[in-house]
Amino acid sequence: MPLRARTLLGPGPSNPYPEATIALGQPLLGHLDPVFLGVLDETSERLRQVFGTANRRTLPLSATGSAGMEAAFVNTVGPGDVVVVAVNGLFGQRMVDVASRCGAEVVAVEHEWGQPVDAERVLAAHPAPKLIAAVHAETSTGVRSDLEPLAAGKGDALLLADCVTSLGGIPVQLDDWGVDLAYSGSQKCLGVAPGLAPFTINDRAWERRIEKPQSWYLDLGLLGGYAGEAAGAGRTYHHTAPTGMVVSLHAALGRILEEGLDAVHARHAEAGRLLHEGLAQLGLELFAAEGFRLPELTTVKVPDGVDSAAVRKELLERFDVEIGGGVGPYAATVWRIGLMGPNAAPDKVALVLAALKELLG
Ligand code: PLP
DSSP: OOOOOOEEOSSSOOOOOHHHHHHHTSOOOOTTOHHHHHHHHHHHHHHHHHHTOOOSEEEEESSOHHHHHHHHHHHHOOTTOEEEEEESSHHHHHHHHHHHHTTOEEEEEEOOTTSOOOHHHHHTSOSSOSEEEEESEETTTTEEOOSHHHHHTOTTSEEEEEOTTTTTTSOOOHHHHTOOEEEOOTTSTTOSOSOOEEEEEOHHHHHTSOSSOSOSTTOHHHHTTTSTTOOSSOOOOSSOOOHHHHHHHHHHHHHHHHHOHHHHHHHHHHHHHHHHHHHHHTTOOBOSOTTSBOSSEEEEEOOTTOOHHHHHHHHHHHHOEEOEEOOGGGTTTEEEEEOOGGGOSHHHHHHHHHHHHHHHO
16 A cells, blocks of 8 residues: 655654665665675764764664663663663653663652753762763753763763764764763654664773673673674674664765765754744744754644644645654643754745644634
């Protein structure tokens, strides 16, 4: 059955870069084929560039962004370890849940939704945590939190960053900032279909990892025998890597690096600026705190008396445009509009603004 082509302007997935889609049509390779292993190594190298890191343990995990989150916690914290989590939205809350399931003693530092993380409060929450975790770009609220102040004050703790919505959309410089481990997702600003979780961990975090984590699938020690650190000969089977997806990610990263990271970030920034301006001209109010608004994910308040779900349904049915509703306490009062990857472009901004104008009268 042919599916309709939608313009995916929600919180993800985004429409992929054409290069990523074309790559999916290539002949399938085996996961131990030397040609594929070359692509995998080059993918890790390209990921290092977008993450801003020299970490040799950088690889795409074979699962979605949440598996990146699980891998980060399950490999670094166990029963009794203290974890401080900055919570300013849904994905911070998910980190609390995941860390708790590892048996960690979790200190959740709650923030008002729509506000960035307050590094001082987070750093003061416990004198000696094993790990501090924060979401760089909170997709539930459209807010950026700066990671540098957390890194500057982390002391002996490890710093974990969720870069699912930031990577490929806004600057990420893990090594310069002092982030020890991070993960992302393929389906947002990287412009690939959902299914892979880019992941990176530095030596400092690696040396303190759990030797035998309770997850076999996400055990970075076992995965290292296949991907990331085991470049070249001597690679062993761990699981059947989704080779088509890796080839697609490789192509999208190639496209991003060819355009230039600075240019890609500038394109997202400009699209976000145009959208924010256009929404204001329609009389709509933005939700996220000024100065911390993500260009790639905009949260906008649903006007009083407007049925949020009905507007989204009409956008989809009449214009083939998908936007997101809010989440948690803001499920019915906020819309989320994504401009990610190839969709960070003026024509997509014009489309969603024109469609909203038509529907809101
Ligand atoms: N973290 C953030 C900030 C996200 O936006 C998402 C997904 O939207 C996730 C984690 C989870 O990723 P996934 O849905 O790919 O498992």
